[in-house]
Structure formats: C-alpha cells, structure tokens
Amino acid sequence: MQKTGQPTINDVARIAGVSKKTVSRVINKSPLLNGDTRLRVETVIADIGYIPNPQARALALRRNYLVGLVHDNPNAQTVMNVQRGMLEGLQGTEFELVVRPLNRGAQSMLSDLRYFLERQRLFGVLLMPPISENESIVQLCREIGCRYVRMCSVSLDDDAHMVASNDREAVRGAVAYLIEQGHRRIGLIAGPQGFRSATERRAGFEDALREAGLPLQRSLIAGGDYTFESGLVAAERLLDLTPRPTAIFSSSDTMAAGVMHAARARGLDIPRDLSIIGFDDTPVAAHVWPPLTTVRWPTVSMGRSAALKLISGVGEEEELVEEPSLFISTLIRRGSVAPPID
Amino acid sequence: MQKTGQPTINDVARIAGVSKKTVSRVINKSPLLNGDTRLRVETVIADIGYIPNPQARALALRRNYLVGLVHDNPNAQTVMNVQRGMLEGLQGTEFELVVRPLNRGAQSMLSDLRYFLERQRLFGVLLMPPISENESIVQLCREIGCRYVRMCSVSLDDDAHMVASNDREAVRGAVAYLIEQGHRRIGLIAGPQGFRSATERRAGFEDALREAGLPLQRSLIAGGDYTFESGLVAAERLLDLTPRPTAIFSSSDTMAAGVMHAARARGLDIPRDLSIIGFDDTPVAAHVWPPLTTVRWPTVSMGRSAALKLISGVGEEEELVEEPSLFISTLIRRGSVAPPID
DNA sequence: CCCGTACTTGACACCGGTTCCCCTAAGACC
C-alpha cells in the first residue's frame, strides 16, 4: 500500500487498533497513558520496525531535530575536533549534526546565516570562534528563536550560552614556565587583530612578564594570523633582533611550526638556541621535531559540552547533568623548551 | 497572523491572487505557466521575502534536500578536506551537508547507517574510504533508493557512482623517483590489512621495484595502520635491518612523521641518511622538518566532484557538466629525498 | 444510587508544501 517500504504512524495505529494520537503519545513518552495500551503500541512499533518521520515532525513542530556547527575558522583540525565532540554529545539522541562554514568576513555572512537558520529551522547552533565573538550573530539567533552556544576564549555571556576556555590564564602559566626555565627575552607571536583569542593570549603573555617584573618590549611582539606562513614571517623578524629572544610563545601550533622552520633556516637548534611553546595541541604539535611543548585547548570536550547544552531539557526523563562552561587549557610539556644557554 | 514571522506559500498565493499550486509551479519553474502570472508571483515572493519550507517539501516529496558525508576515517584532515570540497560543490544550491561518522568496525555499523538514511531521507551520500569498500553499504543505498557516490583509491563501480584516485600509479611514480635517485634498498610502510588504499599503494610500490628489476624483499615491508605511532614502530623495525634501507615510502604522511621521529631517535639525518616519501599531502607534510616529499591526494577536488555528481540533474536548466571520475595524485617534491650516500 | 473527578483516548484541524484531476477559455480546424 505504501509506495515506500517505510511504515507510518497510521500503520501502527491501524494494527494496534488505536488512534494516531495515541501512537504519537507513546513515541513522545507522554505520561498520561495506560501502561497496557503503551505496551501494545510499543510491541507493534517494534514488530513492524516503525521509525517516526523527522520531516513530518519538524513540520508539525516547526522545529527540526538538527543541531548546527557554524564557523569561519580556518583551522581544519580545530573544527574537526569540535565537530567530533559535538557528535559524541549527540550520540544516542535523535539529533543530527549539520556543518555550515561561513566565508570569513564576507559581506553576506549575516544574511547567509539568517537564510540558513530560518530555512532549516535548526534546533540550535554552536558558534565557533571567531564568529562567536560577533554580537550581531548572537542577536540574530535570539531574534529567530534558535538556541545557541558560543565557544570562546573567555566567557562573554551567561553559562547556558557559553563554553569558554581560560586562554589568558593558560598562556600566563606557559610563559611563566619559560621564565622559570631562565628565559628573559621572550618573543610573542600574537594572533590576528580583533580576535578575542588573540587578545586573551596576549594578555596572558603580558601578565606573566609583569608578574616576573620583566619589561614589556614592543619589539618582541610580532603579529600573525594563525597560519604557518605568518608564523614563519613573524619569527624571522623576531630572530633578526639583537639580542635575539631565547624563547618564543606562539599563539598557535601551526605558527609554531613556522617558527621552527625559520629557526632551522638560521641554523638554530631547538630547544638549545631557541625554546618554543605553541597553543592548541593539534596533532602537528606531537609530530614535529622536537615535539612541541604546547597548551592543550580542549576542543573536543568543549564541543561535547556545547552539544549537550544545546539539547538539554529535551529528553526530559534523563537527569539534567549540569555541563561545565569553563574549560581548562593545560600545558603539555614536550621537547621544545630548555633553559637558555646565555 | 503567523506565529513565526515566516511567510508561507499561502501568503504568497493570497497576496498574488493565485492558488497555492500556481505559486508552487513558479517555485519549481514549471514550464506550463503564463509569463504574466509568473512575473506577478515572483514579484510577490521577492517582496515579502518568501522562502519555501524545506521540511514541508521534504515531507511531500518524500525526499530531503540533504546530502550526507558518511565515513569511518580516522584522519581528521582528510575528512575535513573532503567536507570542504563537498561544501564548495553544494555552494549556491539549496542542499545542505550532514556529516555522519560511523564507528569503524562496529557490529552495528550497517544498522546505524540504515537507520540514519531511512530517517533522514537523504538525497544522496558520499561514502568515504574505507567504508566505501563495504559492498553491503552500497547494497543498502541501492535498496533504500538513496543516491551514493563512492570515494576510493581505485574505481570499483561505474563512473556515476565513483570518484577514484590513481593511487597505484602515483605510488609507482613516487617509488620510481626514489630509484631514479639511486636508492636500491627501499622500505615500505603499508596501510592496514583489508584497506583498498593499502593494497593499491603497496601494488604501486611493487610495480616500481619490478619495473626497475629490483628484488622484492618481504623484510623491507612493514605494516602500519596510518597512525603516527604505527609509523614510528614500523620504521624502528625497518631501521634495525642490516643493511639499513636508504629510503622509505610511507603509505600516509602521518606515518611518515613517525618515521622521521624514529630516524631522529637513531641520530639519522633526513634526507642524507634516509629519504622519505609520504602520501596524502596533509598540512603536516609541509610543517615537519625537512618538508616532506609526498603524494598529493586531491581530496578537496574529489569531494567537490562527488557532491556535484550526487546532485546532478536536479536544477535541470543548468547544463550538466560531466564531472571527472578519476583524480590524479601527483608527487610533491620537497626536502625529504636525496640520493643515498652509499 | 448519583455525580464529580481524574485518567484515557479519539476526532479533527493543521503544519506548508506537492500531486492528481478537473474546469475554463482561447485558438485551430472543418
């Protein structure tokens, strides 16, 4: 009778001898239902292998069981980690994940996103940096009534809408470690202008110097944009200085790899002649030589937590575990740091 | 009147003074329509900013404007590249991308996938390796009537359902290059058992030796599973051999990074004491030191082409550009190969 | 024994599109 082999709610209702509505109640675990009827319907559902049609439900509910990951982040590994975390969080639920990259800085970004959110009627979205810092996007989500969680290097919102990491403190600790090792001339390769993560990490760097009573020299600070090439170029500038810095903190691992290349091109040995610390702990950090000491940014956990926050309160029976909102980035000590040989 | 601000097809019909059906015809570009009416309806659509509801359409059509990427591939960068390619291909269409990772080798993989495909009524899916080699999954797609394209290291199917790369030939060329440089004892780090890519790449390796009239020594072939650690372990075994191989072809970049670590731990200089070629050309290849000579696997292009194949024939007016089905992997010469110093 | 109450359940309309089938009017043909 059905063109598609898929049984529908009508089939279940007919076979079980109840109304559609009753079947609907069973599916949605409505409490006001006779245990007897429920059992009968459940049996039929299991028997014929009925699966509710998500499109029909989305239409009736005016809401989709779809969670989105929206980003304009160029770091594939980071995006992938967050995505993996979200998928872990969504595991076992009826939610699916949709990924939506946006063109960084495009004029049409906001309208693209609006179109996407309105069309798909997403249940919720995770806003990844740097897009998460864009207040007008948050405003858009509120206006449309789409749940959102922002991922950021510092808390910008209330806990229900944030998964934040403690970048500033983490970087402070990393740089303090360099100072502890005896370094006094420490270079910074900062992230791009206008990025919250860049600001926070830079602030952490400055905190550490201040704490140690070290002067803050502008010449020791170079700008990058988180890419390998920018790290290489920035490092060349720092390594041209006299006296040369004995250590460099790079605001991303990828840039740190660029620093390594710049150092090698000058015949410098790492870590003997130059200590390096990165940020992110993407796989490249463990794969370069020497293995990079870096700050682990817990992107997978943040993605998982964000996903759980987004869908919290849906399966009502399950206890609402309070998801953490602050994630601690920790220093991973590998082989790229040593005391200076001054 | 509407609870949500979204205008519906009814609003358009009412304002334009036509029936729903006529509006539907305009949206779907039906040819049997008076140019006058069409214009009027189009004006109203533009005026009130009407966007057809994809859920309603999916329900009526029994088909979703959703394209899936299904994989059980552990290499984040590769997945990300394919995903990026697909998004490029889907750019400007009304299709969205859904990503669905599957647990490698899980007992429930097939039923998980069936559940996913039936529920979401995907328009089509791209099957990434190694999952694409699983015939029962292809069978499932056919049975459900879900379009599919397989991505693989060799063509297993007709062109409409494949994007294939020429791994065997590419590896043959890479190894021939090593031989040309003077290498005679060349080690292979193969991929995991049962993977088509592993088989193809190994076959290419053997082709090159045979062509050059070099003996095929089993001791020079070590097994890996594409991970860094497995590459490191496999390389240790090869480097323990006497005489030591002067070059190693690794079936993945990540394993090649492991090879580099193993070589360094023995005080070997790359490329003076050991030449290395990898496969994939993921970012790590360019970031390690020395930059890794590797085979570029055109994953982004493959993803784009696959997406276009999946949705081909939908927007009927646009000319059907024939998408390529075979992608050529090319050798990228960087700094990890040199003549042996024998 | 009657009635109010709480608990179950069903009928029906609706979400926003699409398809099937039919009607109407204009033009073609004899």
Place this chain on the structure above:
DNA sequence: GGTCTTAGGGGAACCGGTGTCAAGTACGGG
C-alpha cells in the same frame, strides 16, 4: 459557426506527524 484541442490554472486530497478539545470510563464520596 460549431466542435475539438490545448494551455493555464484551481480544488481537494495527501505527505506523516502534532496540538486542541471533548468524550468515554472507572472510581470514590456523599
């Protein structure tokens, strides 16, 4: 001028779920 053909467009049902509201049932209290 009448009939046939054809194109344009409308009505109603349908896709498969959900909300609202009211009806039916069992139970306890007065």
